[in-house]
Amino acid sequence: MGRPTVLVWEEWSIEICGIPGLKNETWGTQLFAERCRMKIIVAIKQVPERDAQVRVDAAGKWIDESGLQWALNESDAYALEEALQLKEKNGGEVVVVSAGPERVGTTIREALAKGADRAIHIDCDDLGSRDALGVARLLAAAVKPENADLVLTGLQSEDLGLGQTGVIVAELLGLPHSTLILQVEKTETGLKVKRELEEGWFQTIELPTPAALTIQSGGNKLRYATLMGIKKARTKEVRRVTAAELGVDGAPVVVLERIALPQKQKTTQMLPGNAKEAAAALVEKLKFEARVL
Amino acid sequence: MSGVYVVLEAREGRTGRTSWEAVAAGQRLGAQINEPVTAIVMGAATEGLAAEAAGKGLGKVVRLEHPLLAQYTADGFIVALQQLFEKESPAAVVFPHTYQVRDYAPALAARMGQVLISDVVAIGDGPTFTRQLMQGRLTGSYRQSGGTCFVSVQAGAFRAESGAAGNAEVTTFSPTIEEAQIRTRPDAPFRGSAQTVDLGSAQLIVSVGRGIKDADNLPLVQELATALGAELAASRPICDNGWLPMERQVGSSGQTVAPKLYLAVGISGAIQHLVGMKGSQCIVAINKDPEAPIFEVADYGIAGDLFEVVPALTEAIKAAGQ
Numbered sequence: 001m002g003r004p005t006v007l008v009w010e011e012w013s014i015e016i017c018g019i020p021g022l023k024n025e026t027w028g029t030q031l032f033a034e035r036c037r038m039k040i041i042v043a044i045k046q047v048p049e050r051d052a053q054v055r056v057d058a059a060g061k062w063i064d065e066s067g068l069q070w071a072l073n074e075s076d077a078y079a080l081e082e083a084l085q086l087k088e089k090n091g092g093e094v095v096v097v098s099a100g101p102e103r104v105g106t107t108i109r110e111a112l113a114k115g116a117d118r119a120i121h122i123d124c125d126d127l128g129s130r131d132a133l134g135v136a137r138l139l140a141a142a143v144k145p146e147n148a149d150l151v152l153t154g155l156q157s158e159d160l161g162l163g164q165t166g167v168i169v170a171e172l173l174g175l176p177h178s179t180l181i182l183q184v185e186k187t188e189t190g191l192k193v194k195r196e197l198e199e200g201w202f203q204t205i206e207l208p209t210p211a212a213l214t215i216q217s218g219g220n221k222l223r224y225a226t227l228m229g230i231k232k233a234r235t236k237e238v239r240r241v242t243a244a245e246l247g248v249d250g251a252p253v254v255v256l257e258r259i260a261l262p263q264k265q266k267t268t269q270m271l272p273g274n275a276k277e278a279a280a281a282l283v284e285k286l287k288f289e290a291r292v293l
Numbered sequence: 294m295s296g297v298y299v300v301l302e303a304r305e306g307r308t309g310r311t312s313w314e315a316v317a318a319g320q321r322l323g324a325q326i327n328e329p330v331t332a333i334v335m336g337a338a339t340e341g342l343a344a345e346a347a348g349k350g351l352g353k354v355v356r357l358e359h360p361l362l363a364q365y366t367a368d369g370f371i372v373a374l375q376q377l378f379e380k381e382s383p384a385a386v387v388f389p390h391t392y393q394v395r396d397y398a399p400a401l402a403a404r405m406g407q408v409l410i411s412d413v414v415a416i417g418d419g420p421t422f423t424r425q426l427m428q429g430r431l432t433g434s435y436r437q438s439g440g441t442c443f444v445s446v447q448a449g450a451f452r453a454e455s456g457a458a459g460n461a462e463v464t465t466f467s468p469t470i471e472e473a474q475i476r477t478r479p480d481a482p483f484r485g486s487a488q489t490v491d492l493g494s495a496q497l498i499v500s501v502g503r504g505i506k507d508a509d510n511l512p513l514v515q516e517l518a519t520a521l522g523a524e525l526a527a528s529r530p531i532c533d534n535g536w537l538p539m540e541r542q543v544g545s546s547g548q549t550v551a552p553k554l555y556l557a558v559g560i561s562g563a564i565q566h567l568v569g570m571k572g573s574q575c576i577v578a579i580n581k582d583p584e585a586p587i588f589e590v591a592d593y594g595i596a597g598d599l600f601e602v603v604p605a606l607t608e609a610i611k612a613a614g615q
Contacts, residue, residue, distance in 0.1 A: 162411050180396075
């Protein structure tokens with residue numbers, strides 16, 4: 001472990017622990033820092049890019065993936081950011097894990113470029129036919145031998161939007177958990193987290209480590225990968241493991257039978273023409289038809 | 294395997310609207326699979342909750358009561374519900390899809406070897422369960438392959454019966470919960486920053502989303518709001534980025550609004566946003582993507598570049614006002 005990391009530990013111990021005098025006693029700081037070091041797993045998912053035009057495939061069971069652009073799921077990006085900030089404060093290691101086919105590799109490299117230390121790629125082509133429990137089993141099996149202090153995921157994916165993976169992984173690993181977390185703070189005994197409730201309410205929760213959390217977006221500012229980070233990422237370890245090697249079968253309890261375009265809830269009047277014409281037509285409609293102006 | 298069980302959620306000693314919607318969903322499911330519907334009220338003291346639920350046209354009400362359920366914890370709720378369900382072995386369990394349910398129901402289902410079908414918007418023959426995919430751009434229908442079926446239903450997707458009568462039988466179930474089983478220690482909920490903007494009472498709202506691209510472009514929509522005499526609001530990403538304060542956020546994590554006019558600019562219409570505004574009297578959407586889900590709920594739509602349409606609209610409104 002290099003010198004700069006030790007400096008970070010010292011700053012952290014002064015700021016958080018507030019123990020006067022510890023600043024100059026390097027041995028004490030290091031001892032404390034050693035205890036604070038965290039091994040953090042971040043489960044990330046590659047999803048179709050937000051603005052991608054998605055089409056139903058010929059079988060009507062999933063989307064047509066040809067020509068799609070892919071990206072890191074947004075709340076997973078916040079989970080990664082939280083992990084990187086915790087590591088910067090406390091020292092430790094950040095390991096990303098992601099399940100999916102070959103293409104998932106680019107999202108894993110992106111996470112490594114942002115600062116994750118290494119990665120586990122669960123190589124599988126049948127993610128779409130697994131249910132939430134099936135995917136969580138893959139992740140839990142891959143993560144378990146790591147004996148991490150903290151497992152983070154985003155609160156939900158932008159494609160399926162099930163919002164369950166992190167909670168089920170916690171259950172499978174026997175970890176206490178909390179969801180929709182905006183802030184994480186390491187304490188002497190575990191963690192203190194800020195949880196988002198509905199309609200502008202929040203709650204502080206304390207829980208022991210090891211623990212699992214699902215991260216809500218907006219708690220931190222996301223970082224970009226630096227050129228140096230991208231360069232370093234090329235040599236970082238990505239361990240590939242298959243579902244079979246993990247001993248997890250894919251038989252689902254819940255089956256996605258068919259996907260389709262949604263039925264319209266309302267008849268929408270689309271206003272044609274250029275911007276000026278459409279705007280003028282809209283004002284007419286709002287005044288004389290909807291009578292809301 | 295018998296009966297449909299609906300888990301009601303109490304806040305400040307009362308059962309919320311979304312729970313009554315879950316009851317409506319439970320009744321729909323019960324009618325389909327020909328099973329009676331039971332409601333579950335949970336807490337340390339549930340007499341009042343049970344009395345209210347007993348008058349809602351249900352077959353039975355179960356009071357799931359224990360001192361350690363006074364405050365919600367995932368561990369406490371999972372242990373308590375698991376014991377009840379192992380005794381009753383329900384055909385189906387229905388929850389409202391709240392933040393609290395999202396926190397524990399997936400783990401409860403997993404502990405019972407099942408998978409929660411979350412955020413369901415419709416229940417069809419079979420039964421099949423419809424939920425949204427790809428941020429509302431597509432829907433998927435799901436089927437459960439055996440055992441107790443766990444379902445959570447989206448707010449607003451099922452209509453809560455108003456004034457249903459009845460006098461359901463009320464029973465009490467006392468689970469065994471050890472203090473050591475509860476690993477998390479929650480504090481009392483608190484409000485974020487003092488709320489200075491009450492979007493809930495605004496008659497006209499102009500709301501802005503990701504399509505605005507940059508904080509520097511916000512004056513464009515601010516000018517439109519000013520011309521209309523409307524409040525400015527936003528979808529979550531705008532507030533996440535710090536471009537507008539959190540108190541201007543509309544959606545499941547922000548405010549719920551129902552103005553006369555809701556004008557959505559550059560908002561794609563993810564469900565988390567729609568639940569906060571779909572009760573508006575008139576909805577207008579301006580978005581470059583004609584397939585954006587916001588158009589599903591809009592009364593009027595303009596598929597076009599907001600950077601052209603919004604200034605034109607501001608001008609047209611100013612002209613009309615003169």
